[in-house]
Amino acid sequence: AVKNTWPLLVGWTGVGVDAHHHSHGYGWHFFVTGSKFLFSRHAVHLYAANPDLQSGPLSFVAVAPLTLTLPPALAEVIGIAVMSALGILLLRQLDTARSGCTRGKFLVLALCLVPVWAEVAVRWAHPDDVLALLGATLALRFLRDERFLPSALVLALAVDCKPWAVVLLPMLLMAPKRSRWAYIAVCLSTVGIV
Secondary structure, eight states, X not given: OOSSHHHXXXXXHHHHHHHTTTXXXXXXXXXXXXXXXXXXXXXXXHHHHOTTOOSOHHHHHHHHHHHTTSOHHHHHHHHHHHHHHHHHHHHHHHHHHOOSOOHHHXXXXXXXXXXXXXXXXXXXXXXXXXXXXXXXXXXXXXXXXXXXXXXHHHHHHHHHHOGGGGGGGGGGGGSOHHHHXXXXXXXXXXXXXX
């Protein structure tokens, strides 16, 4: 067993964040624009007025507490810090759900994943992708534990953060045959409602 895995991964995450401290937040402005527009009187015209936005509305809701209340630079720094920390949460979920994977193999996987996560969370600062990937990971964890309803709901929220997450919906085919279409219907209904 590899000892001290988590201090190592937290430190490695810090290295990934530091590697981008001079070039960060390239996509953050999309979320500032989206969240401000979503919480304005023109919210229903969000995508018509901003056709360059490629994120689901839930991602704008998620960043709104930062973008609507804090100075822009501070909001971005806190957003990047939170997204970086969510990478550790994602790894914890993967570690809990792993089966047939030794601690050493998991550590190698995690060490490879952290720099990619830093690209998404720090360099590009895309909370939509971060939330969709975290949702996919939680859905896998729920599926492993045969908790199909939470999995369907988390997948729906992932799609509402980033539309590409719709490709993850076939994961619900892992549900028992007698109820799988009900879970798929719950997922699709939630996507439509949110």
